[in-house]
Amino acid sequence: MRTSGSGSVPALMLCVFGITTGEFVVAGILPDVAGDLTVSIPAAGLLVTAYALGMIVGGPAVTALTARFPRRPLILALLGIAILGNVASAVAPAYPVLFAARVVTALVTSTFFANAIVIAASTAPPGRQASTVSKLAFGMNLSMILGAPLGTLIGNELGWRATFAAVAGCCALGFALVLRLVPDVRDAAPATSAVAELRVFRDRDVQIAIAVTAVGNAGLLMVFTYFAPLLTGVSGFAPDAVAVLLLVYGVGAAVGNLAGGRLADRALMPSQVGLLGLLAGALLLMGVAGGGTVLGAVMVFALGALGFSVIPGMQIRVLTTAAAAPTLAMAVNASAYQLAAAFAAWLGGRIIDGGLGLPAVYLTGVAVTVAGIGVSCLAWLRDHRTQGRPVTTT
Template sequence: MSLKLMTLMLCVFGITTGEFVIAGILPDIAHDLVVSIPAAGLLVTAYAIGMIVGGPVMTALTARFARKPLIVALLVIVVVGNLASGLAPVYPVLFVARIVTALVTATFFANAIVIAASTAPEGKQASTVSKLVFGMNLSMMLGAPLGTFIGNNFGWRATFYAISAVCLLGLLLVLRFVPDVGGSTPGTSAVAELRVFGNPSLQLAIVITAVANMGLLIVFTYFAPLLTDLTGFAAGTVPVLLLLYGVGAAVGNFVGGWLSDRALMPSQVGLLGLLALGLVAMWAVSGNIVLTAVMVFLIGAMGFSVIPGMQTRVLNTASAAPTLAIAVNASAYQLAAALAGWLGGRVIDSGLGLKSVYLTSAAVTVLGILLSCYAWLRDRTAARPGAQEEAAGAGASSA
């Protein structure tokens, strides 16, 4: 693995630790800033809003910029945003700081993923993307547990200071090891890049990313209270459980990338089916500490196994503007996170209780399976011999 890819992985690790660590320090933030657990959960929504808005806009506007100075500027904003989060005196300031940090996140991810995929051998895009996504897995295996440990022992503010330091290190390594290359589409305007979204296959791929990931994100947003208040784990075990989840995510990421290189849509449908079953199983065993711990690992594996394939499908359907498409896809993921935080909070506040979060998550995942099946059917129909001629003939007849 090249130093360039390892550097980008470290940056992804730092940035996604800042996103995912909220699950471990959510109760501490709620207590210190005197807000409810559902209100603190909206910090996930704040980050998502920043990515949803910032991803497409920032990426479209910076499409022709040289990647290295662009990435450096984005990392500077991430460093400052995490410092501001740690210094936030009240909840609204923390809320705004999360949005500002997230505004540049999707653009960074998009550039990093396109760089990784563009250097991949033919037929190895998904597995190559999975190596970069491993930086996200590491944020769950190491970043989120360590961040939670730091928060539990030194206060949640120290967690954000540590994340800022990691991102600063990544910035320095980018300056040293990432080459100065041109923008993704020299000579092409942002408006021209937006035309790629007229492709129905790309539209469907992005919708699937949002819907199919929302189920797992509902559970992850309320991970700490689900494990402590519902199952009965001690608060001090949450970092260990986050580590277990991250190990599962890493395993699932690599296995999912390998499977997606061989059968993209069949793998996506099958893996989402396993995730839905896993969420139902977690509901069933939520009163058992040992079985819940096993399911934490399995849910992490099944949830992350679908990510490399989803990213690859977006790349395959948006060759004219891959960086912008990946940024919008990241925004779709964050839209799912925003809705997950909101929906999970509503389910809890409705009186159904924490346990019902698992069944809600499974139901949303089933919707993602149905959409994936539809996309798979469209692909098979389009690939059938004579399909293009039939479509052209139908168009002529309707005219």
């Protein structure tokens, strides 16, 4: 049974935009935070690390503990905590208070995303779950393209506290819209216990689906972590062009995300394998050819588009295989993505420190992405063996 909720996706997308802007914008106001609270830049940088760790740990834990709660009241409560966390960040009198506020906000972020995805998918028309989920991810894309730059501008003009206040205001508006527009999807949240939800991870298909997310994204995440030195040292761009190229990447990500959702609705596993193959080819071209300034700019757009085009399909596959506990599975999937990002940053650093040269980062990204193709093909093969046909989203 599907519940009609035509305003659900825009309301939830605004919430995703607000919450992820609060996550990404810290990098832009880091020096102001450090100066005002009299801490070092590295200490202020730990705010970013703490947020990521909070999502990794809090996502599965909070989601499992709230498994019995109806979804609509739960996401309103989670939004309320996010609003309070950003308000506390805005008024924090000292660094420890700000640190604690960021951790608390991070603890509920993955659980909110997981429930929002399940609600969006459950209210989507048949056969359009992936494209509907991609619209939620589009809120994250907008936070990269518009939210973080606008938040940084607000911080530069009015102080970093005003940035967190603006994020809290955006989340509060999202709260009001969810209260008015998002239906109470009762049948999407069967009463169960944390232990019962954890049993879903015994399923090999669920394990493989989450592994696809981790491995399939790690190659591009490694390249993105070191984008600035790669663009200047390999592709030959001037340092002041990096900010513009990051915007180009973000626009590509937004386009690819929406297109990937539509492709996943039509052919989930074939599109996933094909898009990962194109991503590996794009990474290889950047590493071998260097790109040049014109081709390099085109390839930056392509990397953003291809990298984000696979995400809706990966999320829908987790939902499909983990039907008994979709919310917890989505939270763990988000944690897997964060762990992949942390591993990718570490591996890329080791490659650079090992003297292999910057192009080797691209080539290693290719190898990791090919491994992601292999895991995806394994999932696809299991679909044929167990069902005689690929997994569909209808």
